[in-house]
Amino acid sequence: xxxxxxxxxxxxxxxxxxxxxxxxxxxxxxxxxxxxxxxxxxxxxxxxxxxxxxxxxxxx
Numbered sequence: 001x002x003x004x005x006x007x008x009x010x011x012x013x014x015x016x017x018x019x020x021x022x023x024x025x026x027x028x029x030x031x032x033x034x035x036x037x038x039x040x041x042x043x044x045x046x047x048x049x050x051x052x053x054x055x056x057x058x059x060x
Contacts, residue, residue: 007036 012031018024038051045053 004036007040008032011035 008028008031012027012035016027018027037049039049041047041049042053048056
């Protein structure tokens, strides 16, 4: 979890300035659901995205 939160802060929170709490929530949701789970490759998963990892596990 610490690694995830460090990535969230480096890759999202420090790059986007939110005017409201709703904007901040939307930005964090997009980071997690769009970028982190579907695109970002994780070394702990063999350099595939969590989405790719899950799909590969269901095929095996």
